Amino acid sequence: MEDVFIVRGGKPLKGEVQLSGAKNVALKVAIAALLFKEPVAFENIPAIKDVEELLHLMRSLGVATTFEHNKLTIDPSTLVHHHVDLLHGSKTRVSFLLFAPLLHKFGKSVIPNPGGCRIGARPIDRHIQMLESFGVEVKYDSNTGYYSATKADKLKAATFTFEKPTHTGTELAIMLAVLAQGVSIIKNAALEPEVDDLISFLNQAGARIVRNGSEITIEGVTRLVPSVNSYAIMYDQNEAVTYGVFALATRGDITVHGVKRGDITAFVDKVLEAGGGFEDLGESLRFFYEKPLTAVDIQTAVYPGFKTDWQSPWAVLMTQAQGTSIIHETVFEDRFGYVAELEKLGCRFEFFSPDSTFSRTSYQFNVPAHFDTKRQAIKIHGPSKLHNGVMQVRDLRAGATVLIAACTAQGESIINGASIIDRGYEHIEVKLQHVGADIARL
Numbered sequence: 001m002e003d004v005f006i007v008r009g010g011k012p013l014k015g016e017v018q019l020s021g022a023k024n025v026a027l028k029v030a031i032a033a034l035l036f037k038e039p040v041a042f043e044n045i046p047a048i049k050d051v052e053e054l055l056h057l058m059r060s061l062g063v064a065t066t067f068e069h070n071k072l073t074i075d076p077s078t079l080v081h082h083h084v085d086l087l088h089g090s091k092t093r094v095s096f097l098l099f100a101p102l103l104h105k106f107g108k109s110v111i112p113n114p115g116g117c118r119i120g121a122r123p124i125d126r127h128i129q130m131l132e133s134f135g136v137e138v139k140y141d142s143n144t145g146y147y148s149a150t151k152a153d154k155l156k157a158a159t160f161t162f163e164k165p166t167h168t169g170t171e172l173a174i175m176l177a178v179l180a181q182g183v184s185i186i187k188n189a190a191l192e193p194e195v196d197d198l199i200s201f202l203n204q205a206g207a208r209i210v211r212n213g214s215e216i217t218i219e220g221v222t223r224l225v226p227s228v229n230s231y232a233i234m235y236d237q238n239e240a241v242t243y244g245v246f247a248l249a250t251r252g253d254i255t256v257h258g259v260k261r262g263d264i265t266a267f268v269d270k271v272l273e274a275g276g277g278f279e280d281l282g283e284s285l286r287f288f289y290e291k292p293l294t295a296v297d298i299q300t301a302v303y304p305g306f307k308t309d310w311q312s313p314w315a316v317l318m319t320q321a322q323g324t325s326i327i328h329e330t331v332f333e334d335r336f337g338y339v340a341e342l343e344k345l346g347c348r349f350e351f352f353s354p355d356s357t358f359s360r361t362s363y364q365f366n367v368p369a370h371f372d373t374k375r376q377a378i379k380i381h382g383p384s385k386l387h388n389g390v391m392q393v394r395d396l397r398a399g400a401t402v403l404i405a406a407c408t409a410q411g412e413s414i415i416n417g418a419s420i421i422d423r424g425y426e427h428i429e430v431k432l433q434h435v436g437a438d439i440a441r442l
């Protein structure tokens, strides 16, 4: 396999797409299953690379897993190792969440500095502050790149406030607190719906977790018991936004099944503001081209704002809109890796420092002293008629973005790095062929 997609673009994509299970839930509930004593079963788990990498890592710890036809079982009783090796641990950002089950089971764990997409430094300082608030001792060996964590005896409850919200940090806190002694309170917790799916999975197994806005109260229990039915995770809202943009950018018409308007309000509002066609079908949403789009500015924010995972697909859409639009990325530094790739097809971008009224402390990442904000905002000049090109995938969402651009451009484009897109999009070329795309995987 060449790890390449070949796309002949310029055709409106029309038809229906069934969403797959949410990547950013599947990875977490699989890890949370290791908090149990007996096998746990899940449904609607997407067959994507990030899931396969995580299961590979779990098997290296001795865990027995079965995964086929989107059904996953995890047998936590076979977990025998507390040391995550660099080969497996560095391939996925979520390896760090294994601290919770490994500490609960062994009282200690060793995990390499987490990997994941190349979108900024992605430090874990907030995770470590939270771990220490639970009485966990965390050491980092800069020679080996490993973190080691140990806890004295039974984990005690804690009250912890994140200085800035962190999605996986919130999930790690929940997995620590769920079996700790006493009542824990997590403040300034992340509000993403994926966190709530993890909470509902744990609560149906006997956990006592209550969310009150950005405050989550967790009354520790002694044991989690899987329900008789396997747990079906939610659909992927990031995938829904991606296919909504495929429809609008190619002047097509796609109905996306498995998403409600309330799930992605911030995106739908911007589509309507730009003049995109939209129909609310309840558990499905229809996106269609009905008139020339107008340029609309976005500023990413933590949920329920316009999510950072949606900004790169939005960027390629705005290259087709009339006028100049702005994207200001406030969650991650360096999340414009796609710009240079899209410029190969004739897109016109311009980096600039966002308005000085935006306080640097409002960025979600830790802002270094002499941070250049010039890489945090772009102007997008449209409309641009896109031509074909050879592009490289930089990270997961940027990969979907260059795929949208290739489907929009006239002519045959080559996309190197198909496997990076496979990390988060299940059978993407099949779903696109189903709505008329001329795409092949080599």
Ligand code: EPZ
Residues within 6 Å of the ligand: 023, 024, 027, 093, 094, 117, 120, 121, 122, 123, 124, 125, 126, 127, 128, 165, 166, 167, 168, 169, 190, 192, 238, 308, 309, 331, 332, 333, 364, 365, 366, 396, 397, 424
């Ligand atoms: C999760 O990443 C998602 N990944 C990301 O999706 C998503 O973009 C992000 O949340 C925001 O919603 C998974 O769930 C596996 P954060 P996460 O901790 O938890 C900084 C995708 O494409 N920060 O909320 O790593 C961090 O660098 C991926 O599916 C610290 O500085 O994101 C970032 O700038 C991409 N120190 C910001 O906070 C910390 O200790 C938000 O990060 C923790 C985070």
